[in-house]
Amino acid sequence: MDELKKRGRPPRGPDVVSALDGSEHAKERLRVILETVAGQMTIAAACAELGIGEAAFHKLRQRALEAGIQGLEPKPRGRPPSKEKLEDERLKKLEQENEQLRLELIAADLREQLARLGLGRAEPAPAPPKKKRTRSRRKP
Numbered sequence: 125m126d127e128l129k130k131r132g133r134p135p136r137g138p139d140v141v142s143a144l145d146g147s148e149h150a151k152e153r154l155r156v157i158l159e160t161v162a163g164q165m166t167i168a169a170a171c172a173e174l175g176i177g178e179a180a181f182h183k184l185r186q187r188a189l190e191a192g193i194q195g196l197e198p199k200p201r202g203r204p205p206s207k208e209k210l211e212d213e214r215l216k217k218l219e220q221e222n223e224q225l226r227l228e229l230i231a232a233d234l235r236e237q238l239a240r241l242g243l244g245r246a247e248p249a250p251a252p253p254k255k256k257r258t259r260s261r262r263k264p
Contacts, residue, residue, distance in 0.1 A: 137162060157185050 138158035141151050156173055159165035165173075171181050 138164070153184065154188060157188050160185065161189075 138155045141155045141158065144151060144154075146154075153174060156165065156170045160167055160170045167178060167181060171178055174181065174184075176184070
């Protein structure tokens with residue numbers, strides 16, 4: 125049974141960070157954080173190695189773990205829509221808008237022709253003039 129456990133490559137643990145892209149400073153910080161998570165290093169030793177206090181270390185570890193979670197969130201499957209598809213959708217929308225505007229122009233032309241012929245909407249009759257009120261004089 126011990127034979128089965130020894131097969132394959134040995135786990136690299138936090139040392140896997142050295143193969144990642146990034147500055148040496150960031151890699152060192154991540155390696156130390158992973159060692160504390162794995163239980164290979166105490167928080168006090170990690171703080172001493174990084175030269176920061178415990179509160180700063182806890183904030184740093186929280187940020188690193190949240191960034192890791194964000195990086196592992198599921199993304200939409202498949203390829204993103206191509207620019208051609210987006211252009212086709214935009215063109216379709218513009219064609220619909222063009223058709224709507226064309227119909228509105230035809231309707232405006234018809235209203236103008238009807239108005240010229242006097243068949244348009246009747247204009248409201250003018251309001252009758254207001255009567256002047258006379259003041260009544262009171263006798264004392």
